[in-house]
Amino acid sequence: MTSLADIWPPYALTLSTPRLTLRPVLDADIPAAVAAARSGIHEAGRSPFSTPWAELPDSELAPNMAQWYWRCRANFAPAEWTLLLGVWQQDEFLGVQDLGAKDFAVLRTVGTGSWLKRAAQGRGIGKEMRAAVVSYAFDYLQAEVAESEAATWNRQSLGVSAGLGYEPNGLFRHSWGSKVEEVQKVRLTPGTFHRPDWTLQVRGHEALKSYLGLEGR
Numbered sequence: 001m002t003s004l005a006d007i008w009p010p011y012a013l014t015l016s017t018p019r020l021t022l023r024p025v026l027d028a029d030i031p032a033a034v035a036a037a038r039s040g041i042h043e044a045g046r047s048p049f050s051t052p053w054a055e056l057p058d059s060e061l062a063p064n065m066a067q068w069y070w071r072c073r074a075n076f077a078p079a080e081w082t083l084l085l086g087v088w089q090q091d092e093f094l095g096v097q098d099l100g101a102k103d104f105a106v107l108r109t110v111g112t113g114s115w116l117k118r119a120a121q122g123r124g125i126g127k128e129m130r131a132a133v134v135s136y137a138f139d140y141l142q143a144e145v146a147e148s149e150a151a152t153w154n155r156q157s158l159g160v161s162a163g164l165g166y167e168p169n170g171l172f173r174h175s176w177g178s179k180v181e182e183v184q185k186v187r188l189t190p191g192t193f194h195r196p197d198w199t200l201q202v203r204g205h206e207a208l209k210s211y212l213g214l215e216g217r
């Protein structure tokens, strides 16, 4: 029988690290993602996200998250895409690591974003999952630059970036709702990447590569 991954190529992708499995969030995974977010992602009143989605009341959080997963899926196209990967440790859903690009065929630049439930933070998992998608981008998609950004006070996110060799790429003032946020942009290239001491295991790359029109790379 035809599987979902045969129909929708991004679904075939699975990235494995020593502790983690990263794979696209399926509809069946959304309840686990919502439960992880509801268990808490950050300190109350201190959203690390430009849109404070994790602070929505319970009744709005679930539909908002589901709609975001559907929107990224519906808008996924070679010209602009965001791959939302659920992060699993065995059967436990820990958070989401995303990898996205615009005009990738020309710019060969990817961006990332991520969150972990609080119970999973501070154990090197954020670094492991970011290393996974960056390794995938550099070694499989032949990306030349990986970018990220975080509020200047977000030591955890900037700690992950620094630990992997990202370099500062400018301070910007962004409007996060009605307030100004100082945002630190950071940038990584294959030459500055502090590679992990493990090798990423990848399944399902060929279908995604062809869907993105990256044949010949």
Ligand SMILES: CC(C)(COP(=O)(O)OP(=O)(O)OC[C@H]1O[C@@H](n2cnc3c(N)ncnc32)[C@H](O)[C@@H]1OP(=O)(O)O)[C@@H](O)C(=O)NCCC(=O)NCCS
Pocket: 041, 042, 048, 049, 095, 113, 114, 115, 116, 117, 120, 121, 122, 123, 124, 125, 126, 127, 128, 149, 150, 151, 154, 155, 156, 157, 158, 159, 160, 162, 163
């Ligand atoms: C950002 C996040 C994904 C990082 O994941 P994590 O598992 O907590 O981070 P790690 O344990 O992998 O830490 C990675 C690095 O940051 C450093 N770090 C972590 N917390 C830190 C802190 N509070 N202060 C300073 N450094 C810190 C670690 O020492 C480590 O550096 P090293 O590898 O050089 O030792 C996670 O904390 C999170 O989900 N936070 C809330 C949501 C969020 O901020 N998302 C990003 C929005 S831009």
